[in-house]
Amino acid sequence: MKDFFRGRLFKAITVVVVIFLVGMIIAASTHSNTGSSSFIGMIISPFQKIAGNIGNSIGTFFSNIATAGEKSDKIKELEDKIAQLESELVDYESLKIEVSLYKTYLEIKEEHPDYVFAFAEVVGLDSANAYGSFMINKGSLHGISVNDPVVSDNYLVGIVYRVEPTYCVVKTILDPSVNVASYDIKTREYGYTQGEAALYPDNQLRLSDLASDTSISIGSMICTSGLGGVFPRDLIIGKVTAIEKPEFGGGMTAVIxxxxxxxxxxxxFVITEFSGKIQVQP
Amino acid sequence: MKKHDKGKKALKIVLLALIIFIIFIVQNTGGMPNHIGRARFFFLIPLVICIGITQSVAVSTWLGLFAGILWDCVSAELPGFHSIALLCFGCISALIIEQFFRRNIVTAVIMCAVGTAFYCFAYWFFFLWLTDVSGAASAFLRVYFPSILITAITAPLFYYLVSFVHKKLRTN
Structure with a gap:
């Protein structure tokens, strides 16, 4: 053992550990990244995408085998229903196809003409993160920067936490470190949402900073308020399922x-530009 | 070292690095079998420790560093944490086997369990407890503690896999 501590290997290990510690301290203080992760991430993200597709295909294959019998009866029932709907609601089906086309491209310019989107696929996840942070296959080369909102349809799902040239890491809205200024679209009451470990398994988060005589009720729709300039206004967060009074006083809170x-x-989709955006310095 | 042995050693290192890469993909890609409920399989930790049990200090240290760098690429926390952690796991596990314990499946399981517990506690302590994240204690009980248990169960798999590679490409 003494020989190990006197040898060249131990000195080399010490140097490497010191380099990485210095890198971590610099990364923590400047919120930048180590160069190695950019290069290696460019290589690994295509492999993760392939692996994800393989995993999903295998899951779908076994799922189809398990439900084959039920599906054939269900298909017959649905075919009869579709034939009935098509004969009675031709115009409605045309509008559904048109909306489906809009949603496919998700450039909802009629509602938000100021949005600039970058489409991305989820290719990986951080297994150590307890709140579902994931990796997408677009990065700074596609106009994405730190703190850009991440959405799916019109729902806010997270925020870009770390950006590399060809990929970035997204922290979800259910993460306790992500605070979102929000409001009730009916009562116009403002607060902020934050994740909690106890609420995460049920896909829930907490709305805080409400007045003690809040008029928010169960079923209220909560959206982003746009305050602070990090998230655009009116991105859907969720619905209120419970109103709670804290044990030790203070304002009411709601579970969303x-x-x-x-x-x-x-x-x-990553919203890279929107009207009212304030670039937050890390 | 003879040329033939050098080639075998190089091939063994390349093969172990490839295994690390594949396991990293399985661990950090959606749709892969890498979790049970909220508990996660941290496959890279028992793999690096088992490499440390069967390989030399130098080889297991640098392969541990390689595994850590890969993990840091997808990490939502401070880059460098996993690099240092897995480098230390590789180095320390090799030293422990060299100096104190015998190389067998029981040692592998115990070391993997202890290593995973140490990693989970360190991760939870630095990134949830110290940063005052709400519900940190609950996150440890619901996510990281079950993860320690299910990750330790995979130790025999990686021990036999790495031992197989070591036996087939053993140098004189």
Whole structure:
């Protein structure tokens, strides 16, 4: 053992550890990244995408085998229903197809002409993070920067936490370190949402800083308020499922159920520009 | 070292690095079997420790560093944490086997369990407890503690895998 501590290997290990510690301290103080992660991430993200597709295909294959019998009856029933709907609601089906086309490209310019989107696919996740942070296959080369909001349809799902040239890491809205200025669209009451470990398994988060005589009720729709300039206004967060009075005084809080299952996301949009955006310095 | 042995050693290192890469992909990609409920399989930790049990200090240290760098690329926390952690796991596990314990499956399981517990506690302590994240204690009980248990169970798999590679490419 003494020989090990006197040898060249131990000195080399010490140098490497010191380099990485210095890098961590610099990264923590300047919120920048180590150069190695940019280069290696460019290589690994295509492999993660392939692996993700393989995993999903295998899951779908076994799921189809398990439900084959039920599906054939269900298909017959649905075919009869579709034939009935098509004969009675031709115009409605045309409008559904048109809306479906808009949603496919997700450039909802009629509602938000100021938004600039970058489409991205979810290719990986951080297994150590307890709140579902994930990796997408677009980065700074596609105009994405730190603190850009990440959405799916019109729902806010997270925020860009770390950016590399060809990929970035997203922290979800259910993460306790992500605070979102929000409001009730009906009562116009303002607060902020934050994740909690106890609420995460149920896809929920907490709305805080409400007045003690709040008029928010169960079923209220909570959206981003746009205050602070980090998130655009009116991105959907979720619906209120409970109103709670804290044990030790202070304002009321509400429990919100997020409208999407974030762990099941395959594609997202990153809003790289919007009216009222304030570039937050890390 | 003879040329033939050098080639075998190089091939063994390349093969172990490839295994690390594949396991990293499985651990950090959605749709892969890398979790049970909220508990996660931290496959890279028992893999690096088992490499440390079967390989030399130098090889296991640098392979541990390689695994840590890969993990840091997808980490939502401070880059460098996993690099240092897995480098230390590789180095320390090799030193422990060299100096104190025998190389067998029981040692592997115990060392993997202890290593995973140490990693989970360090991660939770530095990134949840010290940063005063709400519900940190609950996160440890619901996520990281079960993760220690299910990750330790995978130790025999990685021990036999790495031992197989070591036996097939053993140098004189």
């Amino acid at each position: 159920e997020h409208s999407l299952d974030i762990s099941d996301l395959k594609e997202v």
